[in-house]
Amino acid sequence: MNRVAEADNVDHAPAAGIIAAAGSSKRMGIPKALLPLNGMSMIERLVKSMIEAGADPIIVVTGHAAEQVRRELEGYPVVFVHNERYDNTQMLHSLLLGAAMLDKGTERVLFCPVDSPAASVDTMKKLLLTDGDYVSPSFHMKAGHPVILSRRLLRSLQEYTGNGGLRNAALEAGAQRRFLSVDDEGILIHANTPEEYVKMCEWMNTNMRE
Numbered sequence: 001m002n003r004v005a006e007a008d009n010v011d012h013a014p015a016a017g018i019i020a021a022a023g024s025s026k027r028m029g030i031p032k033a034l035l036p037l038n039g040m041s042m043i044e045r046l047v048k049s050m051i052e053a054g055a056d057p058i059i060v061v062t063g064h065a066a067e068q069v070r071r072e073l074e075g076y077p078v079v080f081v082h083n084e085r086y087d088n089t090q091m092l093h094s095l096l097l098g099a100a101m102l103d104k105g106t107e108r109v110l111f112c113p114v115d116s117p118a119a120s121v122d123t124m125k126k127l128l129l130t131d132g133d134y135v136s137p138s139f140h141m142k143a144g145h146p147v148i149l150s151r152r153l154l155r156s157l158q159e160y161t162g163n164g165g166l167r168n169a170a171l172e173a174g175a176q177r178r179f180l181s182v183d184d185e186g187i188l189i190h191a192n193t194p195e196e197y198v199k200m201c202e203w204m205n206t207n208m209r210e
């Protein structure tokens with residue numbers, strides 16, 4: 001496993017941001033994108049962080065509660081794409097729908113599921129400065145979100161027909177995954193269940209993340 005000690009010291013063209021916010025949140029019981037987190041919703045926090053990090057454009061893939069998500073992000077410079085099959089497809093499908101909206105000149109994507117909004121803006125900036133087809137941040141040897149994906153890899157993922165999600169699809173495509181070590185536990189914080197959501201809120205309050 002190749003591990004990156006620090007971000008590459010080179011200039012990069014701007015990368016787009018893609019947020020997967022299509023899931024029906026069955027385990028949570030209510031739309032995760034709209035859950036409050038330190039004064040704003042999860043989806044707003046993630047969009048705001050990506051914008052501050054420099055990702056452009058920001059593409060939000062909606063599904064369940066699509067109109068509510070759109071209203072929540074009124075005034076933000078985001079592009080929406082709707083996953084009509086959100087109830088019977090995996091997150092990889094949402095990622096590829098978002099990737100289909102990329103401008104021709106966009107070669108890299110900062111990708112994150114909406115239930116993982118706790119990474120710092122600084123971590124996102126470091127990821128945007130790191131080369132690789134598939135780059136994950138890591139904290140104490142554990143990988144988290146968001147990740148950097150190259151357009152080249154996204155093209156290859158279109159051919160994937162398995163059920164293993166992004167990691168398995170990237171492996172099958174022959175992508176070498178790189179790991180960027182960061183001092184940011186937020187990359188590991190996610191909320192798939194009410195219990196995890198409570199822990200996320202407690203962690204955010206303790207760490208005073210704006």
